[in-house]
Amino acid sequence: MKFGIVVFPGSNCDIDCYHALKDTLGQDVEYIWHDTEEVKEYDCVILPGGFSYGDYLRCGAVAPFSRVMDAVKVHADKGKLLVGICNGFQILTEMGLLPGALVRNKNLKFICDTVALKVENKETPFTNRCTHGQIINIPIAHGEGNYVVDDEELEKMKKNGQILFTYQENPNGSVLDIAGICNENKNVLGMMPHPERACEDLLGNDDGKFILQSIISFLEGGWKSE
């Protein structure tokens, strides 16, 4: 079982994901440089947080044109797991792999804090280790995490159980307090909060493990076909 973390110019949570998976959870994990075409077989690819290409113009707008992204799309199309955290979530919406978009926080400020999330659907590769309605505390650090999506799409997402995490106290103005979603096929996750920042007692919080462990359990249990 292998994790791959894509490194774009300007990524800065790549190393945090790496440490969380490798040091804390003992997983096999590698960095994937943005400028490669060939991508090995990974079971789960992570687009980490940070400011890819400076996040100039719009967050995550340029990263989809990196050479590696064709292969990442193929990976996702095969039904394999693709996770976008923070900037990674923004990139996934820019690529159209997830619906909607992320705009500036309602208060127009960058917010770094630890917030309470509610798990809305535990029947996914990303949440199977959680209980339904469980509250987990996960850090956020973003200026543009205000999720917007049209009503029609939102209805669809609700019906499909694509809304995975909601904020208990909405920090950024997201519609329906949305903090994290997945695609229809439930193999692509996008979330603004950073589970990789909450994997150690030393840092005061290890709730992030619920999410990363869910992924590991899912992968260990073999592919679930729906």
Added chain:
Amino acid sequence: MKAKVYVTPKKSIADPQGNAIGRALNKIGYDKVEDVRIGKLIEIELGQITKEEAEVQLKEMCEKLLANTVIEQYSFEIE
């Protein structure tokens, strides 16, 4: 050749920055201001290229990168 690209948030999409600026303008006395929306003005210097070509390319650039058509609309002018 020079081009100007205008990218603005779609009507249906909230514009927190525009709202904040609108409120601030009201607060400092401009009470006629009813609505403010903030978009982008992108000025592009294009080299030797025909106007037709420029139009094709600009449209592509907007669709691909300069605007996120889920939330934004765009238009452009070539000088």
Added chain:
Amino acid sequence: MKAKVYVTPKKSIADPQGNAIGRALNKIGYDKVEDVRIGKLIEIELGQITKEEAEVQLKEMCEKLLANTVIEQYSFEIE
């Protein structure tokens, strides 16, 4: 009445955003792009107000709030 305000970085001021987007456009194949500068387009809905008044007010708003005249220049149009 509707107005459009254009705010752009002054010529002498570096525009890292514009440069980065210029480079990105080159990289995805638009090699004719020589320079990109990114500014703001602010659309303002003004209520019942004469054109002259609007002009005076818009200039003030730009100086006070809409543009940071230390690094930006502005212009506007009234429709």
Added chain:
Amino acid sequence: MNNYDAVGLTRDEYDRIIDYIGREPNELELNMYGVMWSEHCSYKHSRPLFKHFPTSGEKVLQGPGENAGIVDIGDNLAIAMKIESHNHPSAIEPYQGAATGVGGIIRDIFAMGARPIALLNSLRFGEIEKYDRVKYLLEGVVEGIAGYGNCIGIPTVGGEVYFNSSYNGNPLVNAMCVGIIEHDKIHRGNASGVGNSIMYVGAATGRDGIGGASFASVELTEESEEKRSAVQVGDPFMEKLLLEACLELLDTGSIVGIQDLGAAGLTSACCETATRGEGGMEIDVLKIPRREKGMHPVEVMISESQERMLLIVEKGREREVEEIVEKWGLHAVVIGKVTDNDKLVVKEGEKVVADIPAESLDSSGAPKYYSDYQVPEYYKEAKKFKYNDIKEPTGYNEVLLNLLKSPNIASKEWIYRQYDHMVRTNTVVKPGSDAAVLRIRGTKKGIALTTDCNSRYCYLDPREGSKIAVVEAARNIVCSGAKPLAVTDGLNFGNPEKPDRYWQFRESILGISEACRELDTPVISGNVSFYNETDTHAIHPTPIIGMVGVLDDVEKACTMYFKSEGDIILQLGETKAEIGGSEYLSIIHHLETGEIPFINMAMEKRVQEAILEAIQRGLLESAHDLSEGGIAVGLAECSMEKGLGAEITLNTNLRRDLELFSESQSRFLISVKPANLDAVARILEESRVPFRSIGKVMGNKLQIVMNQETVIELPVAEIEELWRGAIKCLIE
């Protein structure tokens, strides 16, 4: 005759140039001297006093004089650190001024070969309640710091913010960066090896910041407001690429020397690397990548465009350097070579446009001034204040609430919530406690970081106040369980050519030096910013002390918050009738006067050592030093994080307001499990530290009974709401 005035030089200085080069300088040369001999670059008024600082020690691997200081933390690891001011640029364009301040200090750290791991910032603003401009500055500065630090992915883990009328019109923005490095990887800005190539990497050079260094060396007047071309724009994305590229390059062994381009741009970088290395250098301005057309050699040589580095590359390995740099999406170009003729030669193509002895340009060649100094009138006047001059307030609940919501004491959460303080997942103690603590990966160790300076004390008594700044920094470090190691100082003062200001500066240096010597925390780097004054007044002397400490076991890190009900609260140190210069006097009685608290260094050291021992033995639940607002505010601060109240009894002979709000030094609040009380008491007794048990962590109210009378009784939730929301409330 050239116009030496226009480049900020005096007639005498001009003559000195002629002495050095044996002829009249041309325009380019004159400008190069102008920027290099500006106060900002040459330290001409401050350098003579630096000899007082203790700068060496067993653990110091690099003292002042390089891009940053370096101190050993064991395990073959060391910490690089430095603080730098960006006051004038921030006064004019707060966002970009602060952002480029952060960018500049980060470059200083990775120019040593260290990986930046943390940022701090020390801010001073005018009266926020009174002026919209101050709010604008605060918002802009904080956003600028956030914008840069967050994007580049270095956590901003601490700092301080104070408000005082002396900063009306002259805010202070000091940024500090801390990096980590292995002992054998330390690099320096040396241009050594004749024939080695000088390479330029990073952003193109534009006309920005022209005159920036000389600009920072004049008072803010109407006229200087117009020199706005000096505004530079930060590009954190470029800097991230530059940072990664440089660190990768330094690992290849192809880099002989590395230097960031800061104040005075290429001129300074070339001259400094040349004089530290073989002595000479030759460069061609036509090779410098430019942002604008038609730039004159003068503009290229003194431009302060951001995100640029100079590399001295082993001859023959240029291609290797280019490849790595290109991998990161940047370009590197050869602009010249190292020579050994002690000259800095600038060419424009084949034409020599400047030819000057490199040493004459830098601080060894620049003039030094020993200004006159004079004790100001206010200093003696202030000492006449007696506390009997003020009336004792009635209703201490209200007094405490007023203090807690005053911007100097109120929570700074509105600010640090905008900073990513967690990225890189090493932040063990986040902003909000006394010092930030970071774990050092691959070891059991941690480091603690803080910045401190009570500038009101430094105004009323620059020498004692500066000592207190150092010991307060050390207290914050000690409260988090770390042993203080070294200091970086950001000295912000008024015009040094005025005798009273120079006196303040001199006294302050003497105070810092004494305290650093006593605590064995050498000064390893620093920065001086003079001319922080407007037409009407100077700022309070503000010598900001940035300090690093080390924890051998990061798991033992301690915070200031009460942890559980039933813990016993001890006050260490003695409370005396010391209210001069206090926050209480300022907020409640609107007075900024009096004799500041006395500091007994011997006692201070004993208390600090005792606390450290107790924390290292795992005996303390919390530790917090008492500073602004005295014991009443201190207790409130310990209560809020977890909403735990306290039942406190204070028996005293002092007037009640003095007991509650005195700012006597060397005092701490600790909380202890009853089972550990004896062990803690033994440590304190052995160290001859006075202490008293004052109550228990209990309930959800803060209750203080004094001499049998309840003087304060407030729900923690109420205190907290007010304290947490105060700054936000003032701004919005």
